[in-house]
Amino acid sequence: MRFLIVTFLIVIQVTLLAQSKRMTRAEYIATYKDDAIEEMQRTGIPASITLAQGILESGDGNSDLARKANNHFGIKCHSDWKGPTYTMDDDAKDECFRKYRKVIESYKDHSEFLTGRNRYAFLFELKITDYKGWAKGLKKAGYATNPKYPDLLIGIIEKNELYKFDDPKSYKKSTKVKEADKKDAPKRTTASTQYRSNTGAHKVATHENNIKYIIAKPGDQLNAIADEFNMGLWQITKYNDLNENYSPELGDIIYLQPKRGKAKKEFHSASTGESMYEISQMHGIKLKKLYKRNRVKDGYQPKVGEKIYLQGKRPR
Secondary structure, three states, X not given: OHHHHHHHHHHHXXXXXXXXXXXXXXXXXXXXXXXXXXXXXXXXXXXXXXXXXXXXXXXXXXXXXXXXXXXXXOOEOOOOOXXXXXXXXXXXXXXXXXXXXXXXXXXXXXXXXXXXXXXXXXXXXXXXXXXHHHHHHHHHHOOOOXXXXXXXXXXXHHHOOHHHHHOHHXXXXXXXXXXXXXXXXXXXXXXXXXXXXXXXXXXXXXOOOOOEEEEOOOOOOHHHHHHHOOOOHHHXXXXXXXXXXXXXOOOOEEEOOOOEOOOOOOEEEOXXXXXXXXXXXXXXXXXXXXXXHOOOOOOOOOOOOOEXXXXXXXXX
């Protein structure tokens, strides 16, 4: 009996020790630098900025929000969030934060958060190596309330030489990983596998509006599609203006990337029974943008032959 008690106590101590082990800054950089670089190549956000924000907002990956919700950027729910949530005290009591299944989902959502909001648009006019301009611009756009936020980011970037990840030439020289490091490195899904199927069940195609998508097959479910492409269910639903309970129909277009604010074509002539949602999916344009461009309310049903504007706004 005494032996069992001692064994039980040892197990508890080992478990608590494992839980209390903190990730160092060097470990954080080594673990997530490739994800930050992939997001830079995909969206144009400097890898140094993404890494510095992740370090600062998550406490090197050790904050409760990072450990319990895989949220490394302190992104709150906002009205457009349909995924899981995590509640904690921040600027106010019981604030709602986004929760992710995997850390890589947090990195992708961080990119989409910045690329999908007009107030950050001016940042993408800066050079990708201008991390100081980005740091100051994030504060100006309202990402953080701390007046020292730009200085904190710049300090992290310069002290850890994160700026070298913004230069492709320097990156090639600085990321030769030793075999021993590869063996001990934690397993994770990187953005490089973002649009590759795990099972080969679906073939990925590119829409004329430059968006990756698949065509639904019989028996498809949104959660299974999300798993197949290492994505969050919230991403699939958000990109396709769907709810989690929707069951895809044969031939449905399912986007793996966000739809655009406008389409390649200028107009669309509505057919019999065609909905605004179907037009949105057909042309790869966000449903809300489609409503806004045509000055109509949610749920509007177009008339047969009606000209639906896909680029500019409908004249008053």
